[in-house]
Amino acid sequence: MGKKTAAISLALACAFACLWVPVEASASDKAQRTAPWNSETSDLEADKRIIYGVLPNGLRYAIRHNERPENQVLIRLAVEFGSAAEADNEQGLAHFIEHMAFNGTTNVPEGEMVRKLERLGLSFGADTNASTGYLRTQYKLDLPKSDPQLIDQALFLLRETASEVLFNPEAVERERGVVIAEMRDRENYNFQRARAVNQLFYPDSYFSTRYPIGTLDVLQNAPAERMRALYRRWYTPDRTRLIIVGPVDPVAMEKAILRHFASWRGEGRQLGDLDRCGFDTQRPSGAGVFSHPEVSEAISVEQILADRPRPDTFERALLDLRMQIAAGIIGDRIARKSRREDVPLLGSNIGFSAGFCDQHARVGFAIGSKDGGWRTALPIVEQMVRQAVDHGFGEQEIAEQIQRLDAAFANAVRSESTTTSGAFANVLTNLDDDIVTAADYRQRLWLQLRPFMGADSVSREFAHWFSKLERPQIFLSGRKIDGVTEADILSAFTASRNSAVTPPDLRVAKGWAYSDFGTAGVLVSDTRISDLDIRTLRFANGVRLNLKKTDFEKDRVRWSLRVDGGRMHFTRKDQPLAMFMQGAYVGGGLGAYDADDLRAALAGTTAAPILAVGADHFGGSSAVVRKDLERQLQLLAAMITDPGYRDDAVRLFRRPLAEFYSRLTATPSSALTQGQARVMNGDDLRFVLPPREQLEAADFAALRAVLGDVLATAPIEIGLVGDFDEAEAIAMVARTFGALPMRKAGAGINPAARATQYSGAFGVHILPHRGEANQMAWRRVWPTTDDSDQRLEQTMELLADIVRIRLLDELREKLGATYGAGASSDMSDIYTGRGTFSVGTNGDPKDIDAIEKAVEAVIAEITAAPVDADLFERGRKPSLESYADWRRQNSTWMQIVDQAQTEPERLERFRRNEERFRSITAQDVWEAAKRFLADKPSYIFRATPEAKAAAPAG
Template sequence: MKNALRFIFGLAMVFGGSADAFAAPSAAPAGKERTLPWNAETSDLEPDASIIYGRLPNGLRYAIRPNHRPQNQVLVRMTIDFGSAAEAQDEQGLAHFIEHMAFNGSANVPEGEMVKMLERLGLSFGADTNASTGYTQTQYKLDLPKSDMNLIERALFLMRETAREISFNPAAVDRERGVILAEKSARENFGFQSARAANNLFYPNSFYATRYPIGTTEVIQTASAERMRALYRKYYRPDRIKIIVVGPVDPIVIERELVAKFGDWRVDAPPLGAIDQCSLDTERVLTAQSFVHPEISESIGVQQFLQDKKRPDTLKRAMIELKMSIANAIISRRMARRSREEDMPFLGGGVTFNFGLCDQYATIGYGVAGKDGSWRSLLAFTEQTVRQAVEYGFEESEIAEQVKRLDAQYENAAKDEGTESSAAIANALVSLDEDVYNSDRYRQILWRQIRPFVTKAAITSEFAFWFRQMERPQIFLTTKQSAAVFEDEILAAYAISRGTPIAAPMTRAASSFAYTDFGPAGDVIADKTIADLGIRTIRFANGVLLNLKKTDFEDNRIRYSLRIDGGQLHFGKENAVLASLMSATYVSGGLEAHDIEDLRSILAGTTVSPAFGVADRYFGAASAVAPADLERQLQVMAAYTTHPGYSENALRLFRRPLPELYARLKATPASALAVAMSKIMTDDDPRFALAPLETIQGADFAMLKLALGDALRQNRLEIALVGDLDDDAAIAAVARSFGALPSRADDGKDHNAQLQPGWSAKRGSFDISHNGEANQLAWRRIWTTTGDNDQKTTQAMDLLARVATLRLTDELREKLGTTYGVSANSDMSNLYLKRGAFSVSTAGDPKDIATIETTVDQVISALVKSPVDPDLFERARKPVLESYADWKKQNNTWLGVVAETQTNPDRLNRFRNSESNFTSITAQDLWQLAKQYLDKPAEFTFRALPDEMVSADEKSAQ
């Protein structure tokens, strides 16, 4: 193996490049220097040459990547090497607090104006402007809707304000405390408590266990503005900052702007050290711990840390990680197959392996989740599956399957590279840490060279080397058992499993796909083009409809949609539970000739997915596939319409987690509210409300087959293909699959009788009990409206909801600090045209419920009383207007239109008129709609409260 690696390293030099290859391509603009790609000095892998890297004299680093997908959007990211790991004991939470204060005013932006300024520029707060704080990094992001230099200048100006000029006004700091405490309260449920307990076991005394980014209540409540400013000045400094710009930009212009905004920033203090270091005891004895909570899911996590070394991003490290990822994928497949074939309490799990923890440790382990009370069998099942791989290794067929997957992965990524999204590139650069950003084409070349060395012996040896060292792991159990599970019980169960002999895995024979011949190819009897939209419509002799839209927005990708009339409407009210059953089990039931695991093996090395589900008005699927795999994708979907497998294994897997799922419906306020709300507002209509556990457990495949009848074979069928198309090849592939099937109905079925339901006549306020934390509330107030009968009205109601969200955010979050987030939403059904709702939703502390309700009513009353002011109207409207710049340059947008071109031509007109309709909406229009729909008491108010706050009468009524 050493000789093999030596050969591979030689290849890396052939396909890689020297440092000189990344010198400045031309004279860099004054005030900056071009540099090697980040981390290139420690790597033997070739960096992506399309990214321009540089540094200002003050140490600020930047990366610029011209990109045109989307064609207009520019993404700006700023990261600071600072997070909660750097905080002192009495500073816990201040890194996160500082991030919040970035949006609360700076030296050159008045308090409360930064977000408004961004909204006026066309950015939507939360979606396009955001920030996050982790253990070692704080990130700020701006997604600019267009490549306009004035807009980019403003974005970099605001980044400079954030990096150096936050004002920390004491009054603003005090107001923000409530927002952060609300965020902390919303997050710290039993799941977070469990994570804390696990970190205490796995990472004792490290920042992972002692410095959570959210901080401590005491510090959040008491830290002074001056204390924050001092920490900000210490760590927000240019040599700890990276700026990333991705989009249709001129790098030279961006560099000049970076110099203008950041070049004069000087810091005299000496550089600070790294903050991502920690120390763990790798000689710890075997230890176990449990976390017990009545709402927690049953799970076992087993981990051990091994002393390692700092491993730069080299081919040698990549080879190890590649072999381990193949091994881990095989073990996951073994677990999944066994859980399907045997009646066991397993609900999911797999193996973990990582380098680089605190720069000096490797992590090995495994985790598994299962049914309540099953931890002993879960532990034994997982431990023995992993040990089986250590002792017996892997089969050639298993390796071959994973290699095929990697072949396809690297090949398709290389083909897609020219149209990779700006978001994917920016996010990769943000999370780069100490790695090197490589191009997809280079990774494909490298994969082809190392592929011969990815053998059964190499993978078996690598996996065994690491997991044979798993002698003293730490074991963490979460369980809802009423009595605590003590350490000695867990350790005893682990010892019993370790002492249990294991047999070699069974070898499975490979098979080929059985559904490639559906009869003589169908004839095309109609072929038209909708000229202004560039959509081609085809009709086959058997009634199958095909719509094509060729684009160049994504290389090597076709987005597809299959729609067979029916869906939930086919099952109706009386069989509504079967729609849920079909959605969850139809695909996993496999085909007559292949169970789902065999089918996945057959499809390895392709982009084909076994997809088929149930939507409101149709059966079918929508996803993406490489052009080379289109015909196989069509064959798989056609086989699901003609030869479904209905495997009982799928039914068993569907039913297995249901008792635990239903037992936890009230575990959080949001879940409790959602379940109760759908039940109350629809009079417990099974089409919209969650079915009782016994009803859904009683549903089976015999019932599903009877209810389906011949719908999948006979109902009207429409296929849409959008993207990197060869029209003739696509038409021929459809002709040989769906076009070869028996004739179908020309028209859709009449479901009008089912489309009449409105909302329940039972109106009022409803207190819903939840079993979560005592300081958590979920709240929603709803005004009934109508369905999507008029496009402009629907768009205007959406805009009214955006206006309401801005007003509510100002009042509830920024002024009162009673909630971390609040939103208004308009939902006007395009199916049930008598049904619509305008809602306001938030979360918080039950003690603030009166303030929340009063404030919401005041905001809604103001919207009814008079038109919104021009600035607020424009801030709500501008992000939507700007989104139209790239709206028609995305395949997902077109697929939504092309999917129903022949069966719903009104959708084409809506598409044509969407922008002009939206542009014509005025503040007066919103005022009229507010008076029409909101000038009345809300029909429904839902408050999900801690169980002890809800009366027995309210509980029984639900």
């Protein structure tokens, strides 16, 4: 142990000797390469592929070359400034400043920032975004390609954001409505609950007194000058980090960073650390209650303990891993009890963090329970935690968790070379006190620490921390807790603490039971689609297999299983059984394993039990590492040949139904979703949630009767995409699905099952919700058609992108009536003639007339004449740029490989996808808009508060 630590420390000392190495002269003699961020407090080995540096003005940067996706470059600007730094009369201004960064700078007029980004191929929201937290404000740009001019433009815009925001008073006034709309959208019962929790757990800290969204009074009244002063005070180079990840030349990037940011000069004063909070670790137990008609019942138990700083070190890794293992075991124990007994427990998790606010640790647990079930659920989890404290963990339980960690670390090493740039960018942007390490080093570190993960050491570590959970704060929330007092909660906790706990049942390892499915299948057809390099095969029993080998994701194989049937196998009156199957089939386990034993048997693999109910098939899709492909195929074959159909899965399916149905109109969005489906589809249970009693009546006996032999006999098609050996994969499928009995010849789905019809109930529909009185969800929907015409489908998607841009211009930027707006086209590839075009937004009910008039004006504009060249280009540029990488992604290929034999016409659509999109003109978009939107009947949905539900339409 000592030698290992010494070796790491020696390597670190060598790294420190290289601090402040000048960047090579070809880049600049003014920028300096530095040691990795936070390495001065760590004895771990940093990832050597990341270049760190600093400009003379103090701005720090990190650059990592990465080629997944092949062309995309991600740039992040992170400023160490958030709501924790705000004074009373500044609450919410850090977030307001973030908004103003898009509303006029020295060299970019108001309204042009977003347009410039769209012209560069970035979609607002998806590729262009920003966020404000307690301690950090960050701006993100996801560039579609690594073009030097594009990167230069992006850095120019971020430099404008960093120091050149103007805060024109008129622009500030225009943006107030947008910021207040965002506050309104967030201000629901869940946010109210979160505030109450923070006030109990973290009193007098920024967690409970400085929410990033701010206060309404400040947002309504703070002058532009106050924002400008705050911006000048905190947006300084020495508080800013710039991150660039993608297929870039680091030296060229350093030159570009220096060119754009070296001239930035902040006010030059030391502003201190924002992360300051202190808590009384001697507080007596306390409790809080939050009652609301729509909030889910939950209990949070937490105690803050005295601790010390915990930098990212060998010691902390040891602690974190032990506690992770302990939490995993307790979670498994609680899940088994919940599955096997009729208890009102809907979920739970164990919480632990050391080094919280540098001098504290947090221990506790959280519970979700059925309405009114907290008195039963609380002692279950409390006693499970105390059982672990008093009696520890068994060797088999530890072994299962270690298997999972072994696999996780090994898989990370195998896949790191194709890890996406987004993963690296997010880690670097959100880095606090940690150090970024490489996957192979993390595995080596794990192997060093693994011998210290025995049952005794993990048990002692857990007991050290959770034995101190004696004076917690306990927070209860729910809708059926009226009359419950804080004394009641504390009394229930004390009563549980006074109950003795017995040692747990010991786990017994089980071997794998599904390795033999009979004689391996024989191939009767083997061809290759040469231009797409897709290999298609068919076994003697009728099973189809499609292969596409790629190197886009190292050591990862994406798989797809399709068994003909799905919801179309069920009659319309039996659709509740399809929903039941979706929610309970996998939970029933297999013949040889219940769900808990199956999870244990799969420990250390990436194989997962999946069998979903699609519109026209049973099956699913996911990904595994290469070594686990055969286990995944064995598991899938077992799931269709030997399902467990255990009653505990029925009980788990039914348990949350009452709470789920009680909240269908709890928020504007949920009321709109359910109401729209009902209005447009009537009682067609393929598209409408059935009455609760129908789901509660569903069971495996009824399901088996309706399923019949479909899983045993229906045609099967399997798709594999990724990093695998073709001969090995074929042999694996031959030993599993190829060995199954003969499948029926595919007769195809009855065309009648594909027929649908929207109702004729066009016009305005008021959908009451039980949420906040100042919240509304609004949507307008036009029927269109299915996706049989690919070019029309693409045209409608482009129309949606253009309409979205115009709605944001009008509703957000000009009216300030909403935080966001959207438009979408959904054209079915399953149901004949079924499709919709929708526009929607959220807002205050008082603004409904203005919102509807603005939407009507946009639609009138779009249908009156072709859009101008600039708007057309801004709408289509992000899609055009996406083609740079689309064929270098496994997810793209799986869209056609999964049905390469049963739907060969989609191969031709794939071949012509880009060509057809590029051929679409503004005239085409206009013709489509006139065809489906101009003076055409539509549905308008207003999800408004119950008190206003009876308001007259129009």
